[in-house]
Amino acid sequence: MVLVPTAYAPSSNxxxxxxxxxxxxxxxxKCTRCMICWxxxxxxxxxxxxxxxxxxxxxxxxxxxxxxxxxDYCKGCGICANECPFDAIDMxxxxxx
Amino acid sequence: MPFSIPKxxxxxxxxxxxxxxxxxxxxxxxxxAMGEKTVVTVxxxxxxxxxxxxxxxxxxxxxxxxxFASTGATISGIREALNEEGKEDYNVVGFAGDGGTxxxxxxxxxxxxERGHNVFYIMYDNEAYMNTGxxxxxxxxxxxxxxxxxxxKDRVYKKENKKVVADMMMAQKVPYVATASIAFPEDLIKKxxxxxxxxxxxxxxxxSPCPPGWxxxxxxxxxxxxxAVETRIFPLYEYIEGKFTLYxxxxxxxxxxxxxxxxxxxxxxxxxxxxxxxNVNKRWEELLDREKGKxxx
Ligand SMILES: Cc1ncc(C[n+]2csc(CCOP(=O)(O)OP(=O)(O)O)c2C)c(N)n1
Ligand code: SF4
Ligand code: SF4
Ligand code: SF4
Ligand SMILES: [Mg+2]
Numbered sequence: 001m002v003l004v005p006t007a008y009a010p011s012s013n014x015x016x017x018x019x020x021x022x023x024x025x026x027x028x029x030k031c032t033r034c035m036i037c038w039x040x041x042x043x044x045x046x047x048x049x050x051x052x053x054x055x056x057x058x059x060x061x062x063x064x065x066x067x068x069x070x071x072d073y074c075k076g077c078g079i080c081a082n083e084c085p086f087d088a089i090d091m092x093x094x095x096x097x
Numbered sequence: 098m099p100f101s102i103p104k105x106x107x108x109x110x111x112x113x114x115x116x117x118x119x120x121x122x123x124x125x126x127x128x129x130a131m132g133e134k135t136v137v138t139v140x141x142x143x144x145x146x147x148x149x150x151x152x153x154x155x156x157x158x159x160x161x162x163x164x165f166a167s168t169g170a171t172i173s174g175i176r177e178a179l180n181e182e183g184k185e186d187y188n189v190v191g192f193a194g195d196g197g198t199x200x201x202x203x204x205x206x207x208x209x210x211e212r213g214h215n216v217f218y219i220m221y222d223n224e225a226y227m228n229t230g231x232x233x234x235x236x237x238x239x240x241x242x243x244x245x246x247x248x249x250k251d252r253v254y255k256k257e258n259k260k261v262v263a264d265m266m267m268a269q270k271v272p273y274v275a276t277a278s279i280a281f282p283e284d285l286i287k288k289x290x291x292x293x294x295x296x297x298x299x300x301x302x303x304x305s306p307c308p309p310g311w312x313x314x315x316x317x318x319x320x321x322x323x324x325a326v327e328t329r330i331f332p333l334y335e336y337i338e339g340k341f342t343l344y345x346x347x348x349x350x351x352x353x354x355x356x357x358x359x360x361x362x363x364x365x366x367x368x369x370x371x372x373x374x375x376n377v378n379k380r381w382e383e384l385l386d387r388e389k390g391k392x393x394x
Contacts, residue, residue: 008152008154009152009153009154010109010111010153010154010155010157011109011110011111011112011113011148011149011153011154011155012109012110012111013111013153014111014112014113014149014153015111016110016111016113019116020116033099034099035099035100035101039101039102039282040122040282040319042114042116042117042118042119042121042122042125042318043110043112043114043116043121044106044108044109044110044125045110048104070110072110073110073111075116075117076116077116077117077308077315077316077318078117078314078315078316079117079315079316079318079319081316082316082317082319082320083319083320091316
């Protein structure tokens with residue numbers, strides 16, 4: 001039997017940034033790179049990056065992977081800010097639309 | 098590095114679940130544990146709309162919709178068809194809500210488990226029919242407000258206890274049964290890895306808080322799922338080929354801690370909360386007895 005490919009579009013074609021009223025902002029000076037925020041994001045809107053020009057609490061952190069928020073998809077649920085054990089994420093009001 | 102769960106993602110962004118959806122975290126973790134060689138089927142439920150309109154999909158693996166009552170039948174069919182093609186190494190996963198599992202899909206579930214297909218049935222338990230507007234299911238707990246158990250001056254809140262499908266699956270002696278929580282993804286993923294080693298049917302019930310349906314702010318999804326375990330409202334256990342293990346948190350919190358941050362329980366009186374506490378204590382004793390080998394069912 002031949003399997004016919006069906007149409008397929010990844011949901012990531014849809015940006016969900018307009019759902020948000022507040023947005024999470026990471027204070028890299030406080031962030032310990034524990035990745036707990038990444039673990040609990042229901043929108044897979046927290047990525048992992050290395051070598052970005054981030055503020056480091058000390059030199060050791062420069063070599064570590066850090067979380068970053070993908071504002072194209074973040075819905076502003078606030079789970080990351082609530083779960084961060086180091087209080088390194090603030091929920092900030094989006095400016096008037 | 099501090100990655101306590103697999104980094105690979107099989108669920109994509111841009112899906113249409115509400116902000117802070119627990120059921121979506123459940124899918125994300127389940128897929129991390131299942132991996133690429135997986136076929137998923139979902140019945141009518143929130144997860145039938147979360148991927149978006151056709152041809153959108155939120156998973157990087159084949160994803161098949163099935164009628165509301167049919168998850169058990171569909172995983173059976175997919176499994177046997179894949180086996181015919183020599184694809185025994187694929188995981189076949191049914192991912193269904195509590196309405197689709199505890200109510201309308203119970204017969205197909207029980208039958209699939211009895212026939213012994215090598216399948217996973219994942220019940221994401223948000224404790225009501227959320228996709229159609231928060232109607233009570235048999236998995237809704239005692240005391241909860243829903244739109245079909247409304248709390249006006251008559252207080253028609255749910256008076257019946259939660260039907261725990263995982264307990265029923267143990268009664269049926271399904272080879273692998275577990276309860277899991279989105280607040281403990283490492284445990285959830287470990288359980289699926291354990292389940293993979295068991296040949297035959299596997300059933301996992303995941304408590305998945307729902308901000309609009311339970312009436313809480315979206316940032317509290319994980320916190321509430323954690324409190325459900327810490328108060329022993331939703332005990333975590335694993336049952337592998339007859340051997341039962343209960344996760345025992347040494348210092349349980351009073352049930353109020355779980356109830357007080359959810360609007361669906363906001364109407365409860367002190368006596369009603371006390372009744373919930375007594376039921377939780379009683380069920381805990383029963384689970385301890387089960388672990389000691391005194392089988393209850
Ligand atoms: C046979 C049939 N009856 C009713 C419906 C309407 N329906 C669609 S989703 C749904 C609720 C599903 O509830 P649950 O299984 O708990 O999943 P949730 O929506 O909570 O994720 C209902 C009643 C349907 N699609 N098919
Ligand atoms: S949870 Fe907080 S400390 Fe941990 S990686 Fe995220 S922002 Fe940094
Ligand atoms: S606010 Fe919610 S959606 Fe946005 S990054 Fe944090 S957890 Fe993800
Ligand atoms: S209603 Fe509840 S379960 Fe459904 S998408 Fe929204 S948060 Fe998730
Ligand atoms: Mg439901």
